[in-house]
Amino acid sequence: MTTKVVTIASGKGGVGKTTAVANLAVALAQDGRKVVCIDGDIGLRNLDVVMGLENRIVYDLVDVVEGRCRLRQAMIRDKRLPELFLIPAAQTRDKNAVSPSDMVRLCDELRQECDWIIIDSPAGIERGFRNTIAPADKVIIITNPEVSAVRDADRVIGLLEADGKTDQGLIINRVNQAMVKRGDMLSVDDVLDLLAIELLGIVPEDENVIVGSNRGTPIVLDGKSKASQAFMNISQRLQGHKVPFIDLEEQTGLWNKLTKFARGGE
Amino acid sequence: MDFLNRVLGHPPKSAKNAKERLQLVLINDRTDITPAVLEILQAEIIEVISRHVDVDPDSVRIDIEHEGRSQRLIADIPLRSVPRRRAG
Numbered sequence: 001m002t003t004k005v006v007t008i009a010s011g012k013g014g015v016g017k018t019t020a021v022a023n024l025a026v027a028l029a030q031d032g033r034k035v036v037c038i039d040g041d042i043g044l045r046n047l048d049v050v051m052g053l054e055n056r057i058v059y060d061l062v063d064v065v066e067g068r069c070r071l072r073q074a075m076i077r078d079k080r081l082p083e084l085f086l087i088p089a090a091q092t093r094d095k096n097a098v099s100p101s102d103m104v105r106l107c108d109e110l111r112q113e114c115d116w117i118i119i120d121s122p123a124g125i126e127r128g129f130r131n132t133i134a135p136a137d138k139v140i141i142i143t144n145p146e147v148s149a150v151r152d153a154d155r156v157i158g159l160l161e162a163d164g165k166t167d168q169g170l171i172i173n174r175v176n177q178a179m180v181k182r183g184d185m186l187s188v189d190d191v192l193d194l195l196a197i198e199l200l201g202i203v204p205e206d207e208n209v210i211v212g213s214n215r216g217t218p219i220v221l222d223g224k225s226k227a228s229q230a231f232m233n234i235s236q237r238l239q240g241h242k243v244p245f246i247d248l249e250e251q252t253g254l255w256n257k258l259t260k261f262a263r264g265g266e
Numbered sequence: 267m268d269f270l271n272r273v274l275g276h277p278p279k280s281a282k283n284a285k286e287r288l289q290l291v292l293i294n295d296r297t298d299i300t301p302a303v304l305e306i307l308q309a310e311i312i313e314v315i316s317r318h319v320d321v322d323p324d325s326v327r328i329d330i331e332h333e334g335r336s337q338r339l340i341a342d343i344p345l346r347s348v349p350r351r352r353a354g
Contacts, residue, residue, distance in 0.1 A: 146284075147284050147287065147288055147291075150288055151288065151291055151292065151295065154292050154295060154296070155295060157335070158295070158296060161335070180281070182279075183279030183280070183281050183282065184279060184280045184281055185281055186281050186284055186285060186288075187281070190281065190284075190285050193285075194285065194288050194289065194292060196334040196335045197335070
């Protein structure tokens with residue numbers, strides 16, 4: 001297959017970019033693809049801790065760009081999935097240590113040897129964002145159903161359009177269906193109405209995400225929680241499969257479990 | 267439901283509030299046209315049109331509508347009917 005470079009951006013910080021990168025990379029690798037993820041947040045690296053690979057860093061993205069090591073040397077192999085790699089960001093440098101053309105060159109080299117390149121964009125719309133957008137074939141915009149996150153996502157979508165990056169997909173993360181039902185949270189339809197781009201996935205709010213990041217184990221590795229199912233579905237859609245969006249309405253109470261059991265269960 | 271809430275004195279649901287506010291904010295962000303700019307635009311359009319035809323300034327409406335991610339400026343300018351002059 002031809003390699004696809006996917007960048008995950010949001011504008012606003014803290015909406016789940018790094019979590020999404022880690023989980024999509026793991027999900028694609030679990031499907032037997034060779035995946036390299038790149039932390040584009042130079043100076044504020046985090047993808048390494050979320051993936052549980054922080055103790056293995058020797059070289060980073062800036063070392064590659066500045067020629068202190070070969071590309072292979074900066075690719076950290078995941079401890080669980082042999083076809084998953086991380087190129088960490090430099091922690092003691094700033095965004096200006098890398099240029100958009102550096103990123104394009106680096107990804108062109110990586111295209112020779114892997115199926116997917118997933119890039120974690122920093123918050124904001126400045127140099128770091130530009131760096132991570134430059135090599136992207138597709139940009140995933142991730143947002144939360146919340147005014148500031150939606151507004152920033154709209155800014156990012158506008159900038160991408162101006163840049164000719166038209167292959168876009170939207171992930172709405174941290175949907176709390178109880179609040180939506182109460183009328184106290186924007187629904188998926190509301191957000192789609194406002195942003196008017198293609199929906200790639202819906203991820204429910206899920207405590208397991210924090211538990212996973214505490215342990216350095218992206219949730220799709222255990223695969224049981226609702227959010228992990230959502231990320232696996234997104235990975236399927238990225239690979240061109242049609243997968244229905246998850247049912248946020250599904251209840252987990254005792255009565256529902258019983259009726260489900262009575263109906264033959266799932 | 268809205269009516270019932272109003273009668274009972276409940277405030278409207280916050281999600282509805284969020285959506286309405288975002289709709290306005292996003293139009294400003296995308297077009298750089300703030301409500302203040304829109305007002306200036308309206309006054310100047312009325313001025314230009316009034317030089318040639320008789321319009322009622324109070325019934326002129328200038329709005330931004332959006333369809334998907336593109337927006338358009340819509341001007342609704344009702345003309346005052348001119349009493350027909352009697353011939354001769």
